Amino acid sequence: MSDLLTTPIPESDAVEATGAKPRSLTLNMGPQHPSTHGVLRLQLELDGETIVKCQPDIGYLHTGIEKEFEVKTYQQGVTLTDRIDYLAPLSNNLCYCLAVEKLLGLEIPPLAQWTRVMLTELTRLNSHLVWLGTHAIDIGAMSVFLYCFREREDILRIFEMYSGQRMMTSYFRIGGLALEPPRGWQERVRTFIEAFPGKVDEYEELLTNNRIWMGRTRGVGIMSMEDMLDLGVTGPMLRAAGLKYDARKNEPYSSYDKFDFEIPTRTEGDVYARYLVRIEEMRQSARIVKQALEGMPGGRWTADAPHVVLPDREKMKTQMEALIYHFKIVTEGFRVPAGEVYQAIESPRGEVGYYVIGDGTTHPYRVHVRGPSFGNLQAVPRMVVGTLIADVIASIGSMDFVLGDCDR
Amino acid sequence: MLPENLKEHTTAAAVEAFDPSALLAGKLDRGELTIEIAPEKIVSVCGFLKYDLKFVRLSTVTGVDWYPAEPRFEVVYHLHSLDRNERLRVKCRLPGGNPEIDSVTEVWRGANWFERETFDLFGVRFRNHPDPRRIMLPDDWEGHPLRKDYCITGDRV
Numbered sequence: 370m371s372d373l374l375t376t377p378i379p380e381s382d383a384v385e386a387t388g389a390k391p392r393s394l395t396l397n398m399g400p401q402h403p404s405t406h407g408v409l410r411l412q413l414e415l416d417g418e419t420i421v422k423c424q425p426d427i428g429y430l431h432t433g434i435e436k437e438f439e440v441k442t443y444q445q446g447v448t449l450t451d452r453i454d455y456l457a458p459l460s461n462n463l464c465y466c467l468a469v470e471k472l473l474g475l476e477i478p479p480l481a482q483w484t485r486v487m488l489t490e491l492t493r494l495n496s497h498l499v500w501l502g503t504h505a506i507d508i509g510a511m512s513v514f515l516y517c518f519r520e521r522e523d524i525l526r527i528f529e530m531y532s533g534q535r536m537m538t539s540y541f542r543i544g545g546l547a548l549e550p551p552r553g554w555q556e557r558v559r560t561f562i563e564a565f566p567g568k569v570d571e572y573e574e575l576l577t578n579n580r581i582w583m584g585r586t587r588g589v590g591i592m593s594m595e596d597m598l599d600l601g602v603t604g605p606m607l608r609a610a611g612l613k614y615d616a617r618k619n620e621p622y623s624s625y626d627k628f629d630f631e632i633p634t635r636t637e638g639d640v641y642a643r644y645l646v647r648i649e650e651m652r653q654s655a656r657i658v659k660q661a662l663e664g665m666p667g668g669r670w671t672a673d674a675p676h677v678v679l680p681d682r683e684k685m686k687t688q689m690e691a692l693i694y695h696f697k698i699v700t701e702g703f704r705v706p707a708g709e710v711y712q713a714i715e716s717p718r719g720e721v722g723y724y725v726i727g728d729g730t731t732h733p734y735r736v737h738v739r740g741p742s743f744g745n746l747q748a749v750p751r752m753v754v755g756t757l758i759a760d761v762i763a764s765i766g767s768m769d770f771v772l773g774d775c776d777r
Numbered sequence: 778m779l780p781e782n783l784k785e786h787t788t789a790a791a792v793e794a795f796d797p798s799a800l801l802a803g804k805l806d807r808g809e810l811t812i813e814i815a816p817e818k819i820v821s822v823c824g825f826l827k828y829d830l831k832f833v834r835l836s837t838v839t840g841v842d843w844y845p846a847e848p849r850f851e852v853v854y855h856l857h858s859l860d861r862n863e864r865l866r867v868k869c870r871l872p873g874g875n876p877e878i879d880s881v882t883e884v885w886r887g888a889n890w891f892e893r894e895t896f897d898l899f900g901v902r903f904r905n906h907p908d909p910r911r912i913m914l915p916d917d918w919e920g921h922p923l924r925k926d927y928c929i930t931g932d933r934v
Contacts, residue, residue, distance in 0.1 A: 427912065428911075433922060436923055436929065440929070598833050598834055599885060601836075601888075601891075602887075614859055708807060710809060711836075713857075720836065726841060734841075735842075737839040737853075739855070
Protein backbone atom coordinates (compact mmCIF):
# COMPACT_ATOMS: atom_id res chain seq x y z
CA MET A 370 0.00 0.00 0.00
CA SER A 371 2.69 2.44 1.02
CA ASP A 372 4.50 1.61 -2.22
CA LEU A 373 1.51 2.67 -4.23
CA LEU A 374 1.36 6.06 -2.56
CA THR A 375 5.00 6.91 -2.89
CA THR A 376 5.84 5.48 -6.30
CA PRO A 377 5.17 8.10 -8.97
CA ILE A 378 3.13 7.02 -11.98
CA PRO A 379 5.51 6.50 -14.92
CA GLU A 380 5.02 9.33 -17.40
CA SER A 381 4.43 7.01 -20.35
CA ASP A 382 1.49 5.35 -18.55
CA ALA A 383 -0.13 8.66 -17.77
CA VAL A 384 0.02 9.72 -21.40
CA GLU A 385 -1.53 6.47 -22.48
CA ALA A 386 -4.26 6.64 -19.88
CA THR A 387 -5.52 10.14 -20.63
CA GLY A 388 -4.26 10.74 -24.11
CA ALA A 389 -3.05 14.16 -23.03
CA LYS A 390 0.17 15.58 -21.75
CA PRO A 391 0.59 14.46 -18.17
CA ARG A 392 0.91 17.90 -16.63
CA SER A 393 -1.76 19.76 -18.51
CA LEU A 394 -5.25 20.17 -17.11
CA THR A 395 -8.18 21.96 -18.67
CA LEU A 396 -10.30 23.88 -16.21
CA ASN A 397 -13.63 25.39 -17.06
CA MET A 398 -14.22 28.60 -15.14
CA GLY A 399 -17.69 30.00 -15.44
CA PRO A 400 -20.19 30.80 -16.83
CA GLN A 401 -21.66 30.35 -13.34
CA HIS A 402 -18.55 31.04 -11.32
CA PRO A 403 -19.17 33.74 -8.69
CA SER A 404 -16.04 35.69 -9.52
CA THR A 405 -16.67 35.89 -13.25
CA HIS A 406 -19.31 38.53 -12.48
CA GLY A 407 -22.09 37.40 -14.70
CA VAL A 408 -21.73 34.79 -17.35
CA LEU A 409 -18.17 34.94 -18.61
CA ARG A 410 -16.66 31.54 -19.31
CA LEU A 411 -12.93 31.03 -19.36
CA GLN A 412 -11.42 27.81 -20.62
CA LEU A 413 -8.12 27.59 -18.85
CA GLU A 414 -5.35 25.18 -19.60
CA LEU A 415 -3.20 24.70 -16.55
CA ASP A 416 0.25 23.42 -15.88
CA GLY A 417 0.08 22.98 -12.14
CA GLU A 418 -1.27 26.31 -11.05
CA THR A 419 0.14 28.24 -14.00
CA ILE A 420 -2.10 29.21 -16.90
CA VAL A 421 -0.67 28.13 -20.23
CA LYS A 422 -3.71 28.94 -22.35
CA CYS A 423 -6.87 30.90 -21.84
CA GLN A 424 -9.88 31.05 -24.10
CA PRO A 425 -12.70 33.39 -23.13
CA ASP A 426 -16.17 32.39 -24.25
CA ILE A 427 -18.86 35.07 -24.33
CA GLY A 428 -22.33 35.45 -25.74
CA TYR A 429 -24.39 33.92 -22.92
CA LEU A 430 -26.20 37.23 -22.43
CA HIS A 431 -26.64 38.08 -26.09
CA THR A 432 -30.17 39.40 -26.40
CA GLY A 433 -30.10 40.96 -29.84
CA ILE A 434 -30.43 44.53 -28.61
CA GLU A 435 -28.96 45.94 -31.83
CA LYS A 436 -31.68 44.18 -33.82
CA GLU A 437 -34.35 45.35 -31.43
CA PHE A 438 -33.37 48.99 -31.98
CA GLU A 439 -34.49 48.63 -35.58
CA VAL A 440 -38.09 47.85 -34.67
CA LYS A 441 -38.41 50.53 -32.02
CA THR A 442 -38.82 54.26 -32.45
CA TYR A 443 -35.87 56.45 -31.55
CA GLN A 444 -37.42 57.35 -28.22
CA GLN A 445 -38.24 53.76 -27.29
CA GLY A 446 -34.61 52.92 -27.97
CA VAL A 447 -33.58 54.75 -24.80
CA THR A 448 -35.07 51.97 -22.67
CA LEU A 449 -32.88 49.43 -24.47
CA THR A 450 -29.74 51.36 -23.69
CA ASP A 451 -30.43 50.99 -19.96
CA ARG A 452 -30.28 47.26 -20.27
CA ILE A 453 -26.98 47.12 -22.11
CA ASP A 454 -24.78 48.08 -19.19
CA TYR A 455 -26.95 47.60 -16.15
CA LEU A 456 -24.41 49.13 -13.81
CA ALA A 457 -24.09 52.35 -15.79
CA PRO A 458 -27.48 52.79 -17.47
CA LEU A 459 -27.32 56.57 -17.55
CA SER A 460 -23.98 56.62 -19.37
CA ASN A 461 -25.57 54.56 -22.13
CA ASN A 462 -28.71 56.72 -22.11
CA LEU A 463 -26.53 59.76 -22.51
CA CYS A 464 -24.44 58.39 -25.34
CA TYR A 465 -27.46 57.23 -27.33
CA CYS A 466 -29.30 60.53 -26.77
CA LEU A 467 -26.23 62.52 -27.83
CA ALA A 468 -25.92 60.46 -31.01
CA VAL A 469 -29.56 60.92 -31.99
CA GLU A 470 -29.46 64.60 -31.04
CA LYS A 471 -26.45 64.99 -33.29
CA LEU A 472 -28.45 63.48 -36.14
CA LEU A 473 -31.35 65.79 -35.38
CA GLY A 474 -29.10 68.82 -34.85
CA LEU A 475 -30.75 69.59 -31.51
CA GLU A 476 -29.40 72.11 -29.05
CA ILE A 477 -29.81 70.96 -25.45
CA PRO A 478 -30.39 73.67 -22.80
CA PRO A 479 -27.75 74.11 -20.07
CA LEU A 480 -29.96 72.91 -17.21
CA ALA A 481 -30.50 69.57 -18.95
CA GLN A 482 -26.82 69.26 -19.82
CA TRP A 483 -25.66 69.94 -16.29
CA THR A 484 -28.22 67.59 -14.80
CA ARG A 485 -27.05 64.96 -17.26
CA VAL A 486 -23.45 65.47 -16.20
CA MET A 487 -24.39 65.25 -12.54
CA LEU A 488 -26.38 62.07 -12.93
CA THR A 489 -23.82 60.44 -15.19
CA GLU A 490 -21.15 61.10 -12.60
CA LEU A 491 -23.37 59.62 -9.89
CA THR A 492 -23.69 56.62 -12.19
CA ARG A 493 -19.92 56.41 -12.36
CA LEU A 494 -19.82 56.39 -8.56
CA ASN A 495 -22.50 53.72 -8.51
CA SER A 496 -20.60 51.56 -10.97
CA HIS A 497 -17.22 52.01 -9.31
CA LEU A 498 -18.75 51.18 -5.93
CA VAL A 499 -20.12 47.90 -7.24
CA TRP A 500 -16.76 47.20 -8.84
CA LEU A 501 -14.82 47.96 -5.65
CA GLY A 502 -17.14 45.92 -3.46
CA THR A 503 -17.15 42.85 -5.68
CA HIS A 504 -13.46 43.08 -6.56
CA ALA A 505 -12.57 43.25 -2.88
CA ILE A 506 -14.83 40.35 -1.99
CA ASP A 507 -13.21 38.26 -4.74
CA ILE A 508 -9.84 38.84 -3.18
CA GLY A 509 -11.16 38.18 0.29
CA ALA A 510 -11.92 41.57 1.83
CA MET A 511 -15.51 41.05 2.91
CA SER A 512 -16.29 44.25 4.76
CA VAL A 513 -15.50 46.67 1.90
CA PHE A 514 -18.40 45.18 0.00
CA LEU A 515 -20.85 46.11 2.74
CA TYR A 516 -19.61 49.69 2.93
CA CYS A 517 -19.70 50.15 -0.83
CA PHE A 518 -23.24 48.88 -1.10
CA ARG A 519 -24.29 51.19 1.74
CA GLU A 520 -23.26 54.22 -0.36
CA ARG A 521 -24.59 52.70 -3.54
CA GLU A 522 -27.99 52.45 -1.91
CA ASP A 523 -27.96 56.23 -1.37
CA ILE A 524 -27.20 56.78 -5.06
CA LEU A 525 -29.96 54.42 -6.14
CA ARG A 526 -32.36 56.34 -3.89
CA ILE A 527 -31.35 59.56 -5.64
CA PHE A 528 -32.06 57.90 -8.99
CA GLU A 529 -35.40 56.71 -7.70
CA MET A 530 -36.23 60.23 -6.60
CA TYR A 531 -35.46 61.52 -10.08
CA SER A 532 -37.01 58.89 -12.25
CA GLY A 533 -39.04 56.50 -10.12
CA GLN A 534 -36.59 53.73 -10.90
CA ARG A 535 -33.52 52.54 -9.07
CA MET A 536 -31.59 51.00 -11.93
CA MET A 537 -33.25 51.15 -15.34
CA THR A 538 -33.93 54.83 -15.06
CA SER A 539 -34.37 55.88 -18.73
CA TYR A 540 -34.31 59.37 -17.32
CA PHE A 541 -32.61 61.02 -20.26
CA ARG A 542 -34.80 61.61 -23.26
CA ILE A 543 -33.91 62.67 -26.74
CA GLY A 544 -34.05 66.43 -26.39
CA GLY A 545 -33.43 66.67 -22.64
CA LEU A 546 -34.77 65.03 -19.50
CA ALA A 547 -37.89 62.99 -18.91
CA LEU A 548 -39.25 65.03 -16.02
CA GLU A 549 -38.60 68.24 -14.22
CA PRO A 550 -36.02 67.57 -11.48
CA PRO A 551 -38.08 66.98 -8.32
CA ARG A 552 -38.33 69.35 -5.37
CA GLY A 553 -35.80 68.73 -2.62
CA TRP A 554 -33.36 66.89 -4.86
CA GLN A 555 -30.60 69.41 -4.35
CA GLU A 556 -30.49 68.82 -0.59
CA ARG A 557 -30.56 65.09 -1.14
CA VAL A 558 -27.65 65.12 -3.55
CA ARG A 559 -25.72 67.66 -1.49
CA THR A 560 -26.02 65.62 1.73
CA PHE A 561 -24.72 62.59 -0.11
CA ILE A 562 -21.92 64.19 -2.03
CA GLU A 563 -20.54 66.12 0.94
CA ALA A 564 -20.23 62.97 2.98
CA PHE A 565 -18.89 60.88 0.11
CA PRO A 566 -15.16 61.79 0.07
CA GLY A 567 -15.05 60.72 3.73
CA LYS A 568 -16.48 57.35 2.74
CA VAL A 569 -13.79 56.93 0.09
CA ASP A 570 -11.25 57.53 2.86
CA GLU A 571 -12.89 54.67 4.74
CA TYR A 572 -12.45 52.29 1.82
CA GLU A 573 -8.89 53.39 1.36
CA GLU A 574 -8.17 52.84 5.02
CA LEU A 575 -9.29 49.26 4.61
CA LEU A 576 -7.40 48.55 1.40
CA THR A 577 -4.75 50.96 0.16
CA ASN A 578 -2.04 50.08 2.69
CA ASN A 579 -3.41 46.68 3.56
CA ARG A 580 -0.59 44.17 3.14
CA ILE A 581 -2.82 41.33 1.98
CA TRP A 582 -4.50 43.60 -0.59
CA MET A 583 -1.16 44.83 -1.86
CA GLY A 584 0.23 41.32 -1.96
CA ARG A 585 -2.68 40.12 -4.06
CA THR A 586 -2.78 43.07 -6.44
CA ARG A 587 0.69 44.59 -6.90
CA GLY A 588 2.56 43.32 -9.91
CA VAL A 589 -0.44 41.19 -10.91
CA GLY A 590 -2.16 41.30 -14.29
CA ILE A 591 0.36 43.70 -15.79
CA MET A 592 -0.22 44.84 -19.34
CA SER A 593 1.61 47.50 -21.25
CA MET A 594 -0.09 50.51 -22.77
CA GLU A 595 0.89 49.41 -26.30
CA ASP A 596 -0.69 46.00 -25.83
CA MET A 597 -3.88 47.54 -24.52
CA LEU A 598 -4.20 50.03 -27.36
CA ASP A 599 -3.61 47.26 -29.84
CA LEU A 600 -6.22 45.01 -28.25
CA GLY A 601 -8.89 47.70 -27.96
CA VAL A 602 -8.80 48.20 -24.21
CA THR A 603 -10.16 51.56 -22.99
CA GLY A 604 -10.97 53.39 -19.80
CA PRO A 605 -9.40 53.16 -16.33
CA MET A 606 -7.28 50.16 -17.35
CA LEU A 607 -5.56 52.22 -20.00
CA ARG A 608 -5.13 55.16 -17.64
CA ALA A 609 -3.58 52.83 -15.05
CA ALA A 610 -0.93 51.99 -17.65
CA GLY A 611 -0.03 55.62 -18.21
CA LEU A 612 -2.21 56.96 -21.01
CA LYS A 613 -3.75 60.28 -20.03
CA TYR A 614 -6.83 59.99 -22.15
CA ASP A 615 -10.40 60.57 -21.07
CA ALA A 616 -13.17 61.46 -23.51
CA ARG A 617 -14.60 63.88 -20.95
CA LYS A 618 -11.46 65.99 -21.26
CA ASN A 619 -10.21 65.19 -24.76
CA GLU A 620 -13.51 65.25 -26.63
CA PRO A 621 -15.81 67.11 -24.22
CA TYR A 622 -19.51 66.44 -24.61
CA SER A 623 -22.55 67.66 -22.70
CA SER A 624 -20.59 70.67 -21.26
CA TYR A 625 -17.91 68.63 -19.50
CA ASP A 626 -15.50 71.34 -20.61
CA LYS A 627 -17.08 73.69 -18.06
CA PHE A 628 -16.09 71.49 -15.14
CA ASP A 629 -12.82 71.42 -13.30
CA PHE A 630 -11.49 67.92 -12.65
CA GLU A 631 -8.34 65.85 -12.99
CA ILE A 632 -7.68 62.69 -14.97
CA PRO A 633 -5.86 60.32 -12.61
CA THR A 634 -3.20 58.12 -14.19
CA ARG A 635 -0.62 55.60 -13.00
CA THR A 636 2.21 53.96 -14.83
CA GLU A 637 2.43 50.48 -13.26
CA GLY A 638 -0.41 48.95 -15.28
CA ASP A 639 -1.16 46.32 -12.65
CA VAL A 640 -4.28 45.49 -10.65
CA TYR A 641 -3.25 47.79 -7.82
CA ALA A 642 -2.76 50.74 -10.19
CA ARG A 643 -6.24 50.18 -11.61
CA TYR A 644 -7.60 50.20 -8.09
CA LEU A 645 -5.86 53.51 -7.32
CA VAL A 646 -7.05 55.09 -10.57
CA ARG A 647 -10.67 54.16 -9.93
CA ILE A 648 -10.51 55.34 -6.32
CA GLU A 649 -9.22 58.71 -7.50
CA GLU A 650 -11.87 58.81 -10.21
CA MET A 651 -14.51 58.49 -7.52
CA ARG A 652 -13.11 61.55 -5.75
CA GLN A 653 -13.03 63.47 -9.04
CA SER A 654 -16.60 62.46 -9.87
CA ALA A 655 -17.69 63.73 -6.48
CA ARG A 656 -16.00 67.03 -7.35
CA ILE A 657 -17.91 67.24 -10.61
CA VAL A 658 -21.23 66.51 -8.93
CA LYS A 659 -20.52 69.23 -6.39
CA GLN A 660 -19.67 71.77 -9.08
CA ALA A 661 -22.80 70.83 -11.00
CA LEU A 662 -24.88 71.38 -7.89
CA GLU A 663 -23.36 74.74 -7.11
CA GLY A 664 -23.42 76.12 -10.61
CA MET A 665 -26.66 74.56 -11.82
CA PRO A 666 -28.09 76.97 -14.39
CA GLY A 667 -31.77 77.73 -14.68
CA GLY A 668 -34.02 77.41 -17.67
CA ARG A 669 -35.76 74.63 -19.49
CA TRP A 670 -35.03 70.95 -19.00
CA THR A 671 -35.95 70.04 -22.55
CA ALA A 672 -34.92 71.45 -25.90
CA ASP A 673 -37.17 73.82 -27.75
CA ALA A 674 -38.19 71.27 -30.36
CA PRO A 675 -41.94 70.57 -30.27
CA HIS A 676 -41.66 67.92 -32.98
CA VAL A 677 -39.32 65.83 -30.82
CA VAL A 678 -40.07 66.59 -27.17
CA LEU A 679 -43.44 65.73 -25.66
CA PRO A 680 -45.41 68.86 -24.67
CA ASP A 681 -46.35 69.67 -21.06
CA ARG A 682 -49.52 67.95 -19.88
CA GLU A 683 -51.07 71.36 -19.23
CA LYS A 684 -50.36 72.62 -22.74
CA MET A 685 -51.55 69.38 -24.24
CA LYS A 686 -54.94 69.85 -22.60
CA THR A 687 -55.35 73.47 -23.62
CA GLN A 688 -53.60 73.94 -26.96
CA MET A 689 -54.60 72.26 -30.20
CA GLU A 690 -51.09 72.30 -31.64
CA ALA A 691 -49.55 70.72 -28.57
CA LEU A 692 -52.22 68.00 -28.67
CA ILE A 693 -51.37 67.22 -32.29
CA TYR A 694 -47.65 67.02 -31.54
CA HIS A 695 -48.35 64.80 -28.57
CA PHE A 696 -50.48 62.49 -30.69
CA LYS A 697 -47.91 62.31 -33.47
CA ILE A 698 -44.94 61.69 -31.18
CA VAL A 699 -46.72 59.02 -29.15
CA THR A 700 -48.32 57.11 -32.00
CA GLU A 701 -45.69 57.43 -34.67
CA GLY A 702 -42.52 58.84 -33.15
CA PHE A 703 -40.50 61.64 -34.67
CA ARG A 704 -38.65 61.56 -37.95
CA VAL A 705 -34.88 61.79 -37.87
CA PRO A 706 -33.03 62.99 -40.96
CA ALA A 707 -30.96 60.50 -42.92
CA GLY A 708 -27.30 60.30 -41.99
CA GLU A 709 -24.88 58.50 -39.73
CA VAL A 710 -23.07 59.49 -36.57
CA TYR A 711 -20.67 57.86 -34.16
CA GLN A 712 -20.77 59.27 -30.66
CA ALA A 713 -18.24 58.14 -28.06
CA ILE A 714 -18.33 58.99 -24.37
CA GLU A 715 -16.37 57.93 -21.31
CA SER A 716 -18.40 55.41 -19.34
CA PRO A 717 -17.11 54.00 -16.04
CA ARG A 718 -15.63 51.11 -18.04
CA GLY A 719 -14.15 52.96 -21.00
CA GLU A 720 -15.31 54.09 -24.38
CA VAL A 721 -18.99 53.58 -25.05
CA GLY A 722 -19.76 54.30 -28.68
CA TYR A 723 -23.09 54.48 -30.46
CA TYR A 724 -23.09 54.30 -34.22
CA VAL A 725 -26.56 55.35 -35.35
CA ILE A 726 -27.75 55.36 -38.95
CA GLY A 727 -30.95 57.21 -39.73
CA ASP A 728 -32.85 56.79 -42.99
CA GLY A 729 -35.35 59.62 -42.58
CA THR A 730 -38.02 57.52 -40.83
CA THR A 731 -39.11 57.24 -37.22
CA HIS A 732 -37.02 54.12 -36.58
CA PRO A 733 -33.23 53.88 -36.69
CA TYR A 734 -31.96 51.94 -39.70
CA ARG A 735 -29.12 50.52 -37.67
CA VAL A 736 -27.68 51.07 -34.22
CA HIS A 737 -24.34 49.57 -33.32
CA VAL A 738 -23.14 49.70 -29.75
CA ARG A 739 -19.46 49.61 -28.99
CA GLY A 740 -19.45 48.25 -25.46
CA PRO A 741 -16.24 48.89 -23.54
CA SER A 742 -16.42 45.48 -21.86
CA PHE A 743 -16.31 43.76 -25.25
CA GLY A 744 -13.04 45.44 -26.17
CA ASN A 745 -11.59 45.00 -22.71
CA LEU A 746 -12.38 41.30 -22.40
CA GLN A 747 -10.37 40.55 -25.53
CA ALA A 748 -7.30 41.27 -23.46
CA VAL A 749 -7.97 38.57 -20.83
CA PRO A 750 -5.69 35.89 -22.39
CA ARG A 751 -2.89 38.41 -22.83
CA MET A 752 -3.21 39.36 -19.18
CA VAL A 753 -3.54 35.97 -17.47
CA VAL A 754 -1.38 33.57 -19.49
CA GLY A 755 1.73 32.79 -17.48
CA THR A 756 0.22 33.84 -14.16
CA LEU A 757 -1.27 31.75 -11.37
CA ILE A 758 -4.89 30.73 -11.25
CA ALA A 759 -5.50 32.81 -8.12
CA ASP A 760 -4.29 35.87 -10.04
CA VAL A 761 -6.94 35.28 -12.71
CA ILE A 762 -9.56 36.26 -10.16
CA ALA A 763 -7.72 39.46 -9.28
CA SER A 764 -7.01 40.25 -12.95
CA ILE A 765 -10.50 39.86 -14.30
CA GLY A 766 -11.89 41.62 -11.25
CA SER A 767 -9.72 44.62 -12.08
CA MET A 768 -11.19 44.82 -15.59
CA ASP A 769 -14.61 45.76 -14.25
CA PHE A 770 -16.62 44.29 -17.08
CA VAL A 771 -20.36 43.90 -17.35
CA LEU A 772 -21.44 41.00 -19.50
CA GLY A 773 -24.61 42.71 -20.61
CA ASP A 774 -22.42 45.40 -22.08
CA CYS A 775 -20.18 42.83 -23.72
CA ASP A 776 -22.83 40.55 -25.21
CA ARG A 777 -25.64 43.05 -25.83
CA MET B 778 -12.01 60.59 -56.18
CA LEU B 779 -12.60 63.02 -53.39
CA PRO B 780 -15.34 65.63 -53.53
CA GLU B 781 -14.12 69.22 -53.80
CA ASN B 782 -14.78 70.11 -50.16
CA LEU B 783 -12.46 67.31 -48.97
CA LYS B 784 -9.44 68.13 -51.13
CA GLU B 785 -8.16 70.35 -48.32
CA HIS B 786 -8.88 67.84 -45.56
CA THR B 787 -5.51 66.60 -44.29
CA THR B 788 -6.51 63.00 -43.56
CA ALA B 789 -8.60 62.49 -46.68
CA ALA B 790 -5.94 64.05 -48.89
CA ALA B 791 -3.21 61.92 -47.29
CA VAL B 792 -5.14 58.72 -48.02
CA GLU B 793 -5.68 59.81 -51.60
CA ALA B 794 -1.99 60.58 -51.98
CA PHE B 795 -1.10 57.16 -50.51
CA ASP B 796 -3.17 55.14 -52.96
CA PRO B 797 -5.50 57.03 -55.33
CA SER B 798 -7.02 53.81 -56.63
CA ALA B 799 -8.00 52.64 -53.14
CA LEU B 800 -10.04 55.68 -52.21
CA LEU B 801 -13.47 55.41 -53.80
CA ALA B 802 -15.39 58.21 -52.08
CA GLY B 803 -15.34 60.59 -49.17
CA LYS B 804 -17.91 62.48 -47.15
CA LEU B 805 -17.82 65.02 -44.36
CA ASP B 806 -21.15 65.02 -42.58
CA ARG B 807 -21.92 66.56 -39.18
CA GLY B 808 -18.21 66.99 -38.62
CA GLU B 809 -17.46 63.29 -39.15
CA LEU B 810 -15.22 62.14 -41.95
CA THR B 811 -16.12 58.95 -43.83
CA ILE B 812 -13.94 57.44 -46.53
CA GLU B 813 -14.84 54.51 -48.72
CA ILE B 814 -12.03 52.12 -49.57
CA ALA B 815 -11.86 49.41 -52.22
CA PRO B 816 -12.30 46.12 -50.27
CA GLU B 817 -9.16 44.49 -51.72
CA LYS B 818 -7.04 47.42 -50.46
CA ILE B 819 -8.35 47.46 -46.90
CA VAL B 820 -5.29 45.96 -45.19
CA SER B 821 -2.72 48.19 -46.89
CA VAL B 822 -4.82 51.34 -46.29
CA CYS B 823 -5.39 50.42 -42.65
CA GLY B 824 -1.66 49.84 -42.23
CA PHE B 825 -1.02 53.29 -43.65
CA LEU B 826 -3.69 54.82 -41.40
CA LYS B 827 -2.27 53.19 -38.30
CA TYR B 828 1.46 53.61 -38.81
CA ASP B 829 1.68 56.82 -40.84
CA LEU B 830 -1.41 58.76 -39.83
CA LYS B 831 -1.29 57.45 -36.22
CA PHE B 832 -4.80 56.11 -35.97
CA VAL B 833 -3.54 53.83 -33.22
CA ARG B 834 -6.94 52.79 -31.94
CA LEU B 835 -9.53 50.75 -33.71
CA SER B 836 -12.73 51.63 -31.86
CA THR B 837 -15.04 49.17 -33.49
CA VAL B 838 -15.77 47.13 -36.60
CA THR B 839 -19.32 46.47 -37.60
CA GLY B 840 -21.57 45.88 -40.58
CA VAL B 841 -24.59 47.44 -42.20
CA ASP B 842 -27.01 45.59 -44.45
CA TRP B 843 -28.58 47.69 -47.22
CA TYR B 844 -30.82 44.88 -48.51
CA PRO B 845 -32.11 44.79 -51.25
CA ALA B 846 -29.63 47.31 -52.69
CA GLU B 847 -26.36 46.15 -54.23
CA PRO B 848 -23.60 46.14 -53.11
CA ARG B 849 -25.51 44.95 -50.15
CA PHE B 850 -23.11 45.01 -47.20
CA GLU B 851 -20.96 47.68 -45.69
CA VAL B 852 -18.18 46.86 -43.29
CA VAL B 853 -17.54 49.93 -41.16
CA TYR B 854 -14.36 50.60 -39.19
CA HIS B 855 -14.16 53.43 -36.67
CA LEU B 856 -10.62 54.61 -36.07
CA HIS B 857 -9.32 57.02 -33.49
CA SER B 858 -6.12 58.99 -33.38
CA LEU B 859 -5.12 59.88 -29.84
CA ASP B 860 -2.47 62.43 -30.88
CA ARG B 861 -4.82 64.55 -32.94
CA ASN B 862 -8.05 63.60 -31.20
CA GLU B 863 -9.47 62.73 -34.55
CA ARG B 864 -11.94 60.05 -35.52
CA LEU B 865 -12.31 58.48 -38.91
CA ARG B 866 -14.88 56.16 -40.40
CA VAL B 867 -13.67 53.75 -43.06
CA LYS B 868 -16.14 51.81 -45.15
CA CYS B 869 -15.98 48.95 -47.60
CA ARG B 870 -18.90 47.83 -49.71
CA LEU B 871 -19.35 44.14 -50.33
CA PRO B 872 -21.73 42.22 -52.63
CA GLY B 873 -24.64 40.28 -51.17
CA GLY B 874 -23.73 36.99 -52.83
CA ASN B 875 -20.50 36.07 -51.09
CA PRO B 876 -19.37 38.91 -48.85
CA GLU B 877 -15.68 38.44 -48.11
CA ILE B 878 -12.96 40.83 -47.04
CA ASP B 879 -9.44 40.56 -45.67
CA SER B 880 -9.13 40.67 -41.91
CA VAL B 881 -7.35 43.66 -40.38
CA THR B 882 -6.22 41.65 -37.33
CA GLU B 883 -2.63 41.91 -38.53
CA VAL B 884 -2.88 45.69 -38.19
CA TRP B 885 -4.85 45.83 -34.94
CA ARG B 886 -5.03 42.60 -32.94
CA GLY B 887 -8.13 44.02 -31.29
CA ALA B 888 -10.07 43.62 -34.54
CA ASN B 889 -10.34 39.92 -33.74
CA TRP B 890 -13.56 39.88 -31.73
CA PHE B 891 -15.17 42.75 -33.65
CA GLU B 892 -14.72 40.86 -36.91
CA ARG B 893 -16.00 37.67 -35.35
CA GLU B 894 -19.09 39.58 -34.24
CA THR B 895 -19.59 41.01 -37.73
CA PHE B 896 -19.29 37.53 -39.18
CA ASP B 897 -21.68 36.12 -36.62
CA LEU B 898 -24.41 38.71 -37.05
CA PHE B 899 -24.01 39.63 -40.74
CA GLY B 900 -22.35 36.62 -42.35
CA VAL B 901 -19.45 38.64 -43.74
CA ARG B 902 -16.40 36.39 -43.98
CA PHE B 903 -12.99 37.71 -43.00
CA ARG B 904 -10.11 36.10 -44.85
CA ASN B 905 -6.96 35.26 -42.86
CA HIS B 906 -8.81 35.69 -39.58
CA PRO B 907 -7.02 33.79 -36.79
CA ASP B 908 -10.20 32.47 -35.20
CA PRO B 909 -13.13 32.63 -37.64
CA ARG B 910 -15.90 31.30 -35.41
CA ARG B 911 -19.19 32.72 -34.21
CA ILE B 912 -18.88 34.71 -31.01
CA MET B 913 -22.33 35.69 -29.73
CA LEU B 914 -24.54 32.89 -31.02
CA PRO B 915 -24.09 29.12 -30.61
CA ASP B 916 -21.86 27.46 -33.20
CA ASP B 917 -24.77 25.56 -34.76
CA TRP B 918 -26.99 28.63 -35.20
CA GLU B 919 -28.47 29.09 -38.64
CA GLY B 920 -28.58 32.48 -40.31
CA HIS B 921 -27.19 35.87 -39.38
CA PRO B 922 -29.68 37.88 -37.31
CA LEU B 923 -28.66 41.44 -38.17
CA ARG B 924 -29.34 40.89 -41.86
CA LYS B 925 -32.44 42.76 -42.89
CA ASP B 926 -34.07 39.66 -44.40
CA TYR B 927 -33.73 37.68 -41.18
CA CYS B 928 -37.16 36.66 -39.93
CA ILE B 929 -37.90 38.21 -36.54
CA THR B 930 -41.52 37.19 -36.04
CA GLY B 931 -43.33 33.87 -36.14
CA ASP B 932 -41.96 30.40 -35.55
CA ARG B 933 -38.49 29.44 -36.55
CA VAL B 934 -38.67 26.31 -38.63
